[in-house]
Structure formats: structure tokens, C-alpha cells
Amino acid sequence: xxxxAQSPRYKIxxxxxxxxxxxxxxxGHATLYWYQQILGQGPKLLIQFQNNGVVDDSQLPxxxxxxxxxxxxxxxxxxxxxxxxxxAVYLCASSLGRWEAIMNTEAxxxxxxxxxxx
Amino acid sequence: xxxxxxxxxxxxxxxxxNLVLNCSFTDSAIYNLQWFRQDPGKGLTSLLLIQSSQRExxxxxxxxxxxxxxxxxxxxxxxxxxxxxxTYLCAVFQGGSEKLVFGKGTKLTVNP
Numbered sequence: 001x002x003x004x005a006q007s008p009r010y011k012i013x014x015x016x017x018x019x020x021x022x023x024x025x026x027x028g029h030a031t032l033y034w035y036q037q038i039l040g041q042g043p044k045l046l047i048q049f050q051n052n053g054v055v056d057d058s059q060l061p062x063x064x065x066x067x068x069x070x071x072x073x074x075x076x077x078x079x080x081x082x083x084x085x086x087x088a089v090y091l092c093a094s095s096l097g098r099w100e101a102i103m104n105t106e107a108x109x110x111x112x113x114x115x116x117x118x
Numbered sequence: 119x120x121x122x123x124x125x126x127x128x129x130x131x132x133x134x135x136n137l138v139l140n141c142s143f144t145d146s147a148i149y150n151l152q153w154f155r156q157d158p159g160k161g162l163t164s165l166l167l168i169q170s171s172q173r174e175x176x177x178x179x180x181x182x183x184x185x186x187x188x189x190x191x192x193x194x195x196x197x198x199x200x201x202x203x204x205t206y207l208c209a210v211f212q213g214g215s216e217k218l219v220f221g222k223g224t225k226l227t228v229n230p
Contacts (some may be wrong), residue, residue: 004161006122006161020122020166031216033218035220040120040222041222042124042221042223043162043207043218043220044186044220045217045218045219048216048217055216056215056217069180079149090163091162093162093218098219102149102216103149103150103169103170103171104150104167105149105150105165105211105216106150106167107152107209107211107218108148108164109154109161109163110161111160111161112160114159
């Protein structure tokens with residue numbers, strides 16, 4: 001089966017510019033996650049979707065970050081305007097999200113997008 | 119709030135050595151725990167998943183154990199190889215919130 005697809009792989013922008021990342025999860029996966037991973041740290045959850053509804057966005061800096069998952073399939077994450085501290089790898093992951101299989105829920109990750117803000 | 123801690127932060131061993139990576143978590147209300155591997159500049163690759171009712175899982179030279187009541191998991195790597203060099207991350211799938219919470223990882227270097 002195809003894995004989680006993300007694009008672009010790399011992006012360099014100047015501060016105050018805007019940028020968008022795209023994610024296509026594994027087919028049939030209801031849950032989609034966006035994580036931010038700063039160098040040397042573990043991934044931090046930004047937003048979690050269940051189908052096209054938001055489950056958790058408590059750590060999303062909403063003044064500059066936005067995300068959507070139209071039709072409950074692929075998703076975009078946008079930053080506008082970018083700051084230097086947004087330099088990180090942005091990871092997308094998906095899981096089945098079925099309650100009856102919740103104990104065995106396994107998350108699968110894409111290759112990530114490395115963002116550099118200069 | 120769930121907190122996941124991984125010790126040590128970095129580990130360097132000679133090839134062929136058996137080693138143990140540690141992961142601890144503060145809230146035992148979890149559905150499962152996953153161990154991931156991350157190569158530089160790459161995404162995360164799932165290695166093992168242990169359900170909260172299980173004690174251990176094995177895959178090849180890897181063995182992961184889980185003691186949910188004490189909030190601990192270990193990843194045992196047998197006969198380490200230079201190709202095992204990577205960062206290893208553990209993550210707990212949190213009950214209730216259904217969030218996947220990560221530790222900061224252990225950077226492993228296996229020297230030939």
C-alpha cells in the first residue's frame with residue numbers, strides 16, 4: 001500500500017513570507033496528524049483531524065498557522081507570516097482511526113517537509 | 119498532561135554490542151506505545167507497537183517491553199550494527215484524548 005505522501009520535501013523562505021505544505025494520508029485512514037519537529041527535539045503535535053473535523057489544535061499557533069482537511073482526505077498546513085523560530089521539519093502522519101481497533105492503532109509518517117526561514 | 123522521557127539522550131557503542139534504550143511516561147492511561155526510528159533528514163519509521171495489555175513485542179533483533187503500571191518501556195537491540203545508527207523515538211497513544219505523545223529521542227551511534 002502507498003505510504004503517507006508529503007510535499008514539498010524542502011522549502012526555504014524569508015521571514016514574514018507565507019508557505020503551505022501538503023499531505024496525502026494512507027487511503028482509508030480517518031485520522032490525520034500534523035507535527036512540528038525542531039532540531040534535537042521530539043515531534044510536537046500541532047493539529048489532529050478525525051475525517052474532516054478537528055480533534056485537537058491546542059498547540060497550533062492560530063495567529064499564524066492554519067490547517068484544513070477538505071473532504072476528509074488530503075490536508076494542507078499553512079504558515080502566514082513565517083518567523084525564524086518556525087524553522088523545523090513538519091511531519092504528517094495518519095492512522096486508521098477506528099474505535100473498534102483503537103488498541104492497535106498505529107501511526108504512519110511521511111518523509112516530512114524541512115522548512116528553513118531566513 | 120502526559121510527559122514522555124527518553125534516557126539516554128545519546129548513546130555510542132561498538133558494533134556487536136547489545137543495548138537498551140529507555141522510555142518512561144507519566145500517565146499510564148494509554149492504548150499502546152510505539153517505537154520509531156528516524157534517520158537524519160527523514161521521516162519516522164515504525165519499528166514496534168505494544169498494546170497496553172501486552173508485555174513485549176519482538177521483530178528480528180529488536181525487542182520492546184512495556185510495564186504500564188510503572189510507566190516504563192525498553193527497546194532492546196541485539197548485536198548492534200552500524201546500520202542501526204539513527205534516532206529512536208518512543209510515543210504513547212494517549213487514552214481519552216487519543217493523542218500520540220512523543221519523547222525527545224535517543225540518538226544511537228554504532229561504531230564499526
